[in-house]
Amino acid sequence: MYTFFSKHGIQQIIAGALLLVYTILITGIPLEAYAAGQAPVTGQSQNLGIPNMKNSGTSATAPFSMNQNAPAVTLGTGVVSCLVGATLTLTSSLTSSAAAGFGIGTTLTNFGNAIVSWVQDLISGKTTSVDTSNERNTRSSAAGAGAQTGQAYNAGANTIANNTSMGALLAGREEGMLGCIARTIARAILQQIAISTINWINSGFNGSPSFVPNYQTFFQNAADYAAGAFIQGTDFAFLCSPFQLQIRIAIAKSYAGYSRTPSCSLTGVTNNVNAFMNRFDQGGWQAFVSFTTTPTNNPFGGFLYMQGMIQGKMADAAGKKRNDLSMGSGFLSTTQSQNCQHYTAQQMLDKGGVDMAGKSQAWDTDGSNGQTVCDEVQVTPGRAIGDSLSNATKTGQDELINAKYFDEIINALVTQLMTNMLQGGLSSMSAGSGYGSNSYGSTNYSQLRNSVSNSIPGYIQNAQQIIAAEQQNIAVASSSMAVITAQEACWMNIVNSCQVGATTTIRTLTNGTIVTTTTGYAPADCATAAQNASSTMQTNLAQAVQQLQGIIDQASSTIDSLNAFQAQLTTTPDTNPTALGQLITMFSQNVSNGVYPDNGAVNNVLEAQTVVQGQLAQLQQNSTSSTTACLAIKPQSTTSTTTPNAPVPRSN
């Protein structure tokens, strides 16, 4: 009679909690159904297609009564305790046998403080007296000397009854202490199972070496069987019966090929169609028209339609488990804008700017330089699940609190899980508000638009940083270019001088002697000049500058593109999800392809800038030194004298 836990009871605790997780992770309950604003209907789980967890046992099927005035048992708050709630029963029962001198005649009115000292005293072995001042204790005090003195319940008048008074503890079945404790623990189980399981999945199954490599196969197999179940199931009811088998087989064949070896199921179906087409007289025009006007009325249409459906089923079975919901990376992290505030340009000036740490900004598209600044909160579907679970659990607590009997507690657990959590929880996730508007259910273009729109200024800012960096590089390079040009000109001048003739001869007649002075670069200097006169550096630098200019041009083009995209995004309404989806897809692809400079690109440029400017500085230094050396080289003069022969007298 007093079986505390029925088998079904404990099963249902666990089943309820796991079905919650299960439903979220596996079944893929169509969220759209909940998003329509349907209110959760307690106790109608079967009608709503929610798995029926009620067992056929006698204990768990009875509807539990709701008593809104029942005391709240809240885990961890200590507002109302299982002990206080149960003490009346306990005290009453024990004092009824006062002759035995029971020592548990205490009521922990100030439970929070009393329990601490009680525990401390128990540890130290000291006999403890807890507050005995209230009405309950008055009853207890009147019952016997032991209770009058508020004897410790753990020592002193320890008796057989004291040690074995389970009946006293459970005599008041409705709010017995055990029931209260069990209810509290049951709630903790639900919470921890749901949350720990979701955390486990979010963490990529904790990276368990023995688990991760195998789970993919496992879920793939699950998908295989989902396909098999679908093929064998009743989803074909809409098809015209003559085609049913053939399409079923075709899809089975196709799926088999999909997962194993290539096959040509469509060809197989086509053959069947050809059989009909080749015997036109069998159906005539009526068959032809029927055949061609209703998609599911012919094997082609039926096949393709069913293939689409089966792909969806497979996505449910495998994708939902593996990609979308399982691995932590599979959870699409999104940012959510909160506490958005719009500033006009003047307001921003007056305010002296806004600390943008952890915020996003979106410039007004009307050119007014106004902007909207929002707090950016990183959210994930896992968080969404957790929050939703938390909310749903909180909702369900009312039922737990008010269950009168333990069996009903179990029933309440299941009921609240099957209704409030599955419906309320999931519907809140797809409600388009809070975390619920993440990647579950139908695509929330509005949020995606905001996400994309908010990210654009960041990319523009990055591009601007890149432009600024490269412009600085070009400025430094230009300066270097002047030095290099001067250096190369100097050497080239020498080289040219060497090539032209190399000498300048001046002859003078002094005292009858011809003095010849020859001026020119020494051959060794000519060789040096020839070596240094290369224009390679200048050419290379010019090319580098050209490349830097190309980067600047590209960044400028990116900024123009982003601004144009922002404008396009702004003007595309939510009511045109196709266009919006295309825009967002294009943006995502560009981001993936690195078209838009991310922070990494900016960092790369800045790092490169440091290197480049260092090299250019070194280059300038070398060029200056080279120029100095060049300028130091002077033409050398050599002098030779020649004495002309004495004049020969004329012989006439």
Added chain:
Amino acid sequence: MVCAAWWYVSADKNTATLESAKISNLAAVDTAWQQEFSSSTAMDRANALDEQAQKLSDAASTSNLTQTVGRSLVLKLAAAQGQGLGSDQPTQDKIMSGVYAQIQGLSQPHPKYTASDVTTVPDSTATFHAFANGLTTAIVTHKYANNSNVLYVIGSATDQNTTVPFTIMPKVSGDYRGLARDIIALPVPASFAPTAVLLANEYMSIADACDLMEKTISDPATGMAGLQEYSLVAHSNEADLATFAQAIKRAGIAFAKGEPGSQWADYYAMYQSTAAERAAAVQGEIQGNQTLLQSGAQSQ
């Protein structure tokens, strides 16, 4: 357009012809497909999926039962879903029974003492008297080993969501084990040997349950298993002690005032009293149900 009009006019009349045409022509489909399809969905593959789920469950299990149960259910339900099952009651029962077994494995009492562990003495009034006194003394001496302490510890821990009260639990469980040892050490009249073994094992089980309950905050499923075991065993213990008290009474064993064994009469009275309260509670429940049924019938 002409075709469509013709089809519209004659559609009803020629349906049978169309159906038969399709059937006759499409019946020639390669039956090897069917065989392949059948083999691809054979039962052995379904079983393999279940086995795989079990292996993964084992691999994913931790020392935390709550976590393990959650993971196990996810995997098993996934396997069931893969077979097109999971929302039906038999499948859920099957899965839940597997999970329940995990918890039951923890909460099942494991007897530690056997009849060979007790020292028996011949049955006599004197040995009955001595055993009753010895048993009482053993119970009363182990002051931490009482239900109120157990429930205050678990109750305060769950109320406050703190492990602080559990610092007492080792003393409680230790005292229960000490009590069991003391009972086994008593000279036991032959007729009460099974009772002594039973009581000692019950106290050992309660001690084990206390160990499990200590984990309630971090692992509530284990805590629940402990509470379950404790509840079941404590109830049995209460009844077994009452049976013993009744036996002592029927045997006409008299105790002097203040003698430890004198408490058995009080205990038996208390047990009967609480039994009466239980009966009253059940009676109230029945009446409540009747009222409910009557009001339901009237509203029909």
